[in-house]
Amino acid sequence: MCEGKGDGQGQDPLLLATDLRIVLSRLVRRLREQSTVGDLTKSQEAVLLRLERDGSSTTTELARAEGMRPQSMAKTVQALQEAGLVTGSPDPADGRRILLALTDTARDHFRTGRLAKDDWLTRAIQHSLTPEEVDLLAASVPALNRLAHYP
Incomplete structure (x- = not known):
């Protein structure tokens, strides 16, 4: 680990950045170990987090935001719906679109x-x-x- 005076002087920014990245990665891993939403894939977790943060969205919007193909996102959303974590309802502005939201x-x-x-x-x-x-x-x-x- 990077040793320095603690006053910001004499610290090598590259060594500090490396140490900080390693420590924060370990801390994030430990925090993730403390809770899970079941056996979800990273894609499924990303969709849930996006819906929590940004609110209701369509499958197409989620696919675009997550850099996925719409077909792949549809499978991800279907698994989340089957798990009871996501629900869909018609968009009040355009009834042809389905808005997905957290349950x-x-x-x-x-x-x-x-x-x-x-x-x-x-x-x-x-x-x-x-x-x-x-x-x-x-x-x-x-x-x-x-x-x-x-x-």
Whole structure:
């Protein structure tokens, strides 16, 4: 891991970037281990997350947004519908189109999964960090947030 003064001077940005990528990847993996929405593929998870974030959408819009062929997306959506995680209803603006949305079951899975992740992370912070490290971690959140929003 990158060693430095901690004041931003003398840090090699490349080494820091590498260390940060590795650590964040490990943390994301650990968080993913804490909850799952069943045995879903990455494509199915991506569709659920997009519907949660962006709201109702058509299969064609989802395919475009996820860089998939419409036929492949149709199969993904069908599997999600069969699992009871996605439902379709006619578009009020154009009854020929079907708008897909999350079911209450999917929303419950998201809520439960987030609570499990929050619980694990809370316990990890409380049991593996010193009070000083907790303060340091809290102080780093705004900088990490800026990194996450960098173009």
